[in-house]
Amino acid sequence: MxxxxxxxxxxxxxxxxxxxxxxxxxxxxxxxxxxxxxxxxxxxxxxxxxxxxxxxxxxxxxxxxxxxxxxKEDITPANADKFLFNLAPYLSFMSAYAALAVIPFSSQYVGADLNLGLFYLLAISSLNVAAIMMAGWASNNKYSLYGSMRAVAQIVSYEVPAAMVLVIVVMFIGSLNLQDIIIAQSGPFWNWIVFGGPKQDVMLASGHTLDASWTNLIFFPLFLGTFVMYYISGLAETNRTPFDIPEAESELVSGYHTEYSGMKFAMFFMSEYANMFIVSAVTAILFFGGWNSPFGVYLGDAFDAPWLVAVEQFGWLVLKGLFFVFMMIWIRWTLPRLRVDQLMYMCWKVLIPFSFGVALLVGFLVVIL
Amino acid sequence: MELTILFYVFAALTLLPALVVVFSRSLIHAAFSLLFTFMGVAGLYVLLNADFIAVAQIMVYIGGILILLVFGVMLTRRPTDVDIQTSVMKTLPATIVVAAVLGTLLVTLVPAQWIQIDDMPAIDGTALEIGELLMTTFILPFEVAGILLLVAVMGAALIARKPKEL
Structure with missing residues (x-):
C-alpha cells in the first residue's frame, strides 16, 4: 500500500x-x-x-x-473554561484515531506495524479518559462533571480485566504484535484463538515458530470465556448500554457531553463510534482470526491477483468488526442499564478474579503442553 | 534531518506545557498541561529507540498518575473555585533547593559524552530484551517492586474501607 x-x-x-x-x-x-x-x-x-x-x-x-x-450553532457556555472545553473533543477523537494506527486492516495495510501493538492500544486508550475528564470539568455543569467522574471510574476499573485478557492471549501466542497474532491464526476457522488457537506449527512474522497441535483444543473453553470477558470489558470501556451510567439520560441529561453542540458534539460522537469499532476489531483480531478468511482460502489466490487477496482480507476484518458492532447495538436495545454498585461488582468481583484464574490456567497449560 | 525536526517538535511539546505547569494560577490547567508534557517525553523516548519505555510512559503517567492528580484536585476542593496558594513565598529555601538540583544536573550533564541518534543502529523493539532481563538478572528488584505495589494497594484498600467492617 x-x-x-x-x-x-x-x-x-x-x-x-x-x-x-x-x-x-x-x-x-x-x-x-x-x-x-x-x-x-x-x-x-x-x-x-x-x-x-x-x-x-x-x-x-x-x-x-x-x-x-x-x-448547528457552535455553543460555548459563558462560564465554561473555554480553552479546555474546546480542546477536549479533539483530544478524545485523537485518542481513538491514534488507536487505529496499529489495527492491521489487511496483511498489506497497517498504519504502524509496532512490536508493542497491543500494549500501545491499552496505553493510548487512557488518553480518552483524560479527554472525558477535561470535557466534564471544563463544561462547568454538574451533570457533565458527574458523567465524566462515572465514565472515568468505569473505564479505569474495566481496563484491568481487559488488560488481563490481553495478557492471556499474548502469553499463548508469545507476541504483542497484532500482525503476528493474526498470522498465528491463519488457515481455516478452527485455527482461530476462540477455537483453541492454531492446530499446526505456524511461522510468525517475527521469525520464530509457534509450536501447535490438535491438543490446543483443550484451550477452547478457556478462550471462549476469555472472549466473553473481553467483550464485556470492551462494552464497559466504550460506555455502551448496559454500562452507560456515565450518560444515563434519565439522571444526567447526557453525561460529559451535555454542553456540547454541533461539530464538537460530532467529534465526541465519532470518537465513541470509533472506539466501538476498535473494540470490535480487536475482538476479531484476538479471537476470530483478524483479516484471515474463515475458509482458509482466498479468491485472489485462485485468480493469481495479490491485490484481490488484500481487498478480501480487508473485507473479512471489516465484516467481523461490523458484526461485533452490530452485537453492541443488539445488546444496547435488549438489556437495561446496570446500577453503579452492580457495575463495580461485575468488574471487581467477577471479571477480575475470573480473568486472573484463566490467566493462571492458560499459563500453566502453555508451559506443560 | 527529519529526526532533528521531530526532536525539536517533541522538545517543544515537553517544555512549553511545562512552563504552563509552573506559571499557571489554575491548578486544573497545570494538571492538564502535564498531559502534553508526558506525551512529549514519550515522543522523545521513541526517538531514542526506547519503544517499551515510551508506551509505558503513556500508560503509567497519562493513564495513571495524571488521572489520579486531576481526580485529587477535583475531589479535594470545590471544582469551580480552586483557591490553593499560588503566590510566591519562601523564596530563599526554594532558591537553595532549586540551585542544588540544577547544580547536580549540570555536574552530570556537562562532562557527559553525547551520542548522535542518527549514528545509532536501528533496534527492532526492546520489549523482548527488557522482559528477559527482568526475569533473569533483575528478578529480585522486579519482585520487590511488585511486593511494594501490592502493599500499597492493600494499604489503600484498608484506608478506604469503612471502620465498622474491620
Whole structure:
C-alpha cells in the first residue's frame, strides 16, 4: 500500500500523510453506516420502522444527520473554561484515531506495524479518559462533571480485566504484535484463538515458530470465556448500554457531553463510534482470526491477483468488526442499564478474579503442553 | 534531518506545557498541561529507540498518575473555585533547593559524552530484551517492586474501607 502511494506521489511527506489518513476515510464511512445501523436496529427491535422518509427505507438518514450537525450553532457556555472545553473533543477523537494506527486492516495495510501493538492500544486508550475528564470539568455543569467522574471510574476499573485478557492471549501466542497474532491464526476457522488457537506449527512474522497441535483444543473453553470477558470489558470501556451510567439520560441529561453542540458534539460522537469499532476489531483480531478468511482460502489466490487477496482480507476484518458492532447495538436495545454498585461488582468481583484464574490456567497449560 | 525536526517538535511539546505547569494560577490547567508534557517525553523516548519505555510512559503517567492528580484536585476542593496558594513565598529555601538540583544536573550533564541518534543502529523493539532481563538478572528488584505495589494497594484498600467492617 505504501509503495503504491509512493509510486504516485514520490517518497515524501505527502505520501506519509495520505497513508495515515486512509483509516479516516474508512472511519467516516463506517460512522455513517453505524448511525444508520443504530436507528434501524433499534427500530426493528421495538417493532417500529425507524426513519423512512429520507431516501428509500431511510438509508440516507445518516447523511442528513451529519449535515444537520455541521450546520448547528457552535455553543460555548459563558462560564465554561473555554480553552479546555474546546480542546477536549479533539483530544478524545485523537485518542481513538491514534488507536487505529496499529489495527492491521489487511496483511498489506497497517498504519504502524509496532512490536508493542497491543500494549500501545491499552496505553493510548487512557488518553480518552483524560479527554472525558477535561470535557466534564471544563463544561462547568454538574451533570457533565458527574458523567465524566462515572465514565472515568468505569473505564479505569474495566481496563484491568481487559488488560488481563490481553495478557492471556499474548502469553499463548508469545507476541504483542497484532500482525503476528493474526498470522498465528491463519488457515481455516478452527485455527482461530476462540477455537483453541492454531492446530499446526505456524511461522510468525517475527521469525520464530509457534509450536501447535490438535491438543490446543483443550484451550477452547478457556478462550471462549476469555472472549466473553473481553467483550464485556470492551462494552464497559466504550460506555455502551448496559454500562452507560456515565450518560444515563434519565439522571444526567447526557453525561460529559451535555454542553456540547454541533461539530464538537460530532467529534465526541465519532470518537465513541470509533472506539466501538476498535473494540470490535480487536475482538476479531484476538479471537476470530483478524483479516484471515474463515475458509482458509482466498479468491485472489485462485485468480493469481495479490491485490484481490488484500481487498478480501480487508473485507473479512471489516465484516467481523461490523458484526461485533452490530452485537453492541443488539445488546444496547435488549438489556437495561446496570446500577453503579452492580457495575463495580461485575468488574471487581467477577471479571477480575475470573480473568486472573484463566490467566493462571492458560499459563500453566502453555508451559506443560 | 527529519529526526532533528521531530526532536525539536517533541522538545517543544515537553517544555512549553511545562512552563504552563509552573506559571499557571489554575491548578486544573497545570494538571492538564502535564498531559502534553508526558506525551512529549514519550515522543522523545521513541526517538531514542526506547519503544517499551515510551508506551509505558503513556500508560503509567497519562493513564495513571495524571488521572489520579486531576481526580485529587477535583475531589479535594470545590471544582469551580480552586483557591490553593499560588503566590510566591519562601523564596530563599526554594532558591537553595532549586540551585542544588540544577547544580547536580549540570555536574552530570556537562562532562557527559553525547551520542548522535542518527549514528545509532536501528533496534527492532526492546520489549523482548527488557522482559528477559527482568526475569533473569533483575528478578529480585522486579519482585520487590511488585511486593511494594501490592502493599500499597492493600494499604489503600484498608484506608478506604469503612471502620465498622474491620
Amino acid at each position: 505504501e509503495s503504491l502511494l509512493q509510486s504516485f506521489f514520490g517518497d515524501n511527506i505527502l505520501t506519509l500523510l495520505l497513508y495515515c489518513s486512509l483509516p479516516l476515510v474508512f472511519l467516516l464511512l463506517y460512522a455513517l453506516l453505524a448511525i444508520l445501523g443504530e436507528v434501524k436496529v433499534s427500530a426493528w427491535m421495538q417493532d417500529r420502522l425507524g426513519p423512512m422518509r429520507t431516501g428509500p427505507y431511510g438509508i440516507i438518514q445518516p447523511i442528513a444527520d451529519v449535515l444537520k450537525l455541521l450546520q
